[in-house]
Amino acid sequence: MPPHNEPAAAVICGIGAALPTRVVSNAELCTHLDTTDEWIRSRTGIAQRHIAGHNSSTEDLAVQAAAQALARSAPRPVQALVLATTTPDRCCPATATTVASQLGLTGIPALDLAAGCTGFLYGLATAVGFIAARAADSVLVIGAERLSTLPARGDRTTVPLFADGAGAVVLRRGQAWEDGAVGPVVLGSDGTYAELIRTARPGALQMQGAEVFRHAVDRMSAASAQAVAAAGWRMEDVDRLVPHQANARITSLVARQLAVPDDRQLQNIDSVGNTGAASIPLLLTQAAADGRLKAGHRVVLTAFGAGLTWGATTINWPDLTLTPRPREFQ
Numbered sequence: 001m002p003p004h005n006e007p008a009a010a011v012i013c014g015i016g017a018a019l020p021t022r023v024v025s026n027a028e029l030c031t032h033l034d035t036t037d038e039w040i041r042s043r044t045g046i047a048q049r050h051i052a053g054h055n056s057s058t059e060d061l062a063v064q065a066a067a068q069a070l071a072r073s074a075p076r077p078v079q080a081l082v083l084a085t086t087t088p089d090r091c092c093p094a095t096a097t098t099v100a101s102q103l104g105l106t107g108i109p110a111l112d113l114a115a116g117c118t119g120f121l122y123g124l125a126t127a128v129g130f131i132a133a134r135a136a137d138s139v140l141v142i143g144a145e146r147l148s149t150l151p152a153r154g155d156r157t158t159v160p161l162f163a164d165g166a167g168a169v170v171l172r173r174g175q176a177w178e179d180g181a182v183g184p185v186v187l188g189s190d191g192t193y194a195e196l197i198r199t200a201r202p203g204a205l206q207m208q209g210a211e212v213f214r215h216a217v218d219r220m221s222a223a224s225a226q227a228v229a230a231a232g233w234r235m236e237d238v239d240r241l242v243p244h245q246a247n248a249r250i251t252s253l254v255a256r257q258l259a260v261p262d263d264r265q266l267q268n269i270d271s272v273g274n275t276g277a278a279s280i281p282l283l284l285t286q287a288a289a290d291g292r293l294k295a296g297h298r299v300v301l302t303a304f305g306a307g308l309t310w311g312a313t314t315i316n317w318p319d320l321t322l323t324p325r326p327r328e329f330q
């Protein structure tokens with residue numbers, strides 16, 4: 001353990017992801033939903049999504065992504081686990097506790113974190129806090145979702161959007177100047193807009209899409225600008241913008257508002273849809289594996305979701321081990 005006055009940063013040292021094997025194309029959706037492939041592609045950017053089977057759980061996806069992140073990080077004992085999810089497998093106990101046990105991490109602190117699609121960024125801030133509080137030297141942050149369970153059957157305004165998946169990162173105690181250190185984290189919420197995305201249970205989601213769209217663009221743009229300033233960067237220094245994959249039109253508008261050129265914006269919504277808290281770590285894993293994200297890139301992460309919640313942070317991308325690769329990305 002470092003002396004008390006030594007600033008402790010959380011440094012990414014492993015990353016992984018998992019997607020259900022079943023792919024549902026827009027064409028397949030059109031067989032039971034009043035919509036068209038053209039509408040979904042042009043209004044959202046989504047061409048297909050991965051959907052988990054009825055026997056699969058958020059825990060299954062979380063364990064798969066986390067196991068890969070752990071296998072890719074240098075062997076070290078993980079001392080805390082944060083699971084960001086909007087779709088825990090039950091109200092009580094937290095899904096994180098059984099995810100930890102499944103991973104052989106019985107005994108460590110483990111908690112679920114509910115912050116909508118911003119959950120992964122809240123999770124990073126929580127990991128920074130665990131390390132600063134000297135509660136842990138290494139933290140596993142997972143975003144895992146079965147968002148496809150939330151829309152009402154036949155609701156064409158939400159069914160095409162929401163999908164399943166998981167992503168995970170391992171963070172270790174380190175120094176703020178190291179590649180992989182999580183920069184200042186900007187977070188916010190505004191419950192006066194709680195009605196904009198709401199559900200009491202699976203299968204009853206209500207969303208005021210157009211209103212959410214406007215907030216998503218404004219909040220992600222503002223949070224990104226604040227995070228870049230807090231890190232002491234200029235916007236033109238940003239090599240990669242990694243926005244929560246809510247809608248390709250939303251993320252393009254955010255990039256335009258921030259004057260980040262299109263080729264610096266990472267996207268995978270076309271193949272995975274909106275996977276909520278899993279969205280950012282899933283995109284990071286995929287982009288690191290296919291070369292769109294390289295060591296040394298200055299990266300901005302930003303997200304927005306139900307609550308409303310929003311956030312952003314910065315990372316100098318580290319040189320990570322990327323084997324073994326997830327089956328889908330090989």
Ligand code: UT7
Nearest residue numbers: 035036039043117156157209210212213216246247304305
């Ligand atoms: O992760 C964070 C949470 N969620 C989001 O960030 C979602 C943010 N919002 C959005 O992505 C977009 O608002 C949607 C994709 C949900 C909707 O796109 P839009 O361009 O805002 O459409 P709209 O809701 O204004 O609807 C336009 C029209 C309507 O028809 P009328 O009233 O103009 O005749 C809808 O009924 O599009 C119709 N529509 C559809 N048509 C065919 C809505 N969904 C569909 C559909 N297929 N799937």
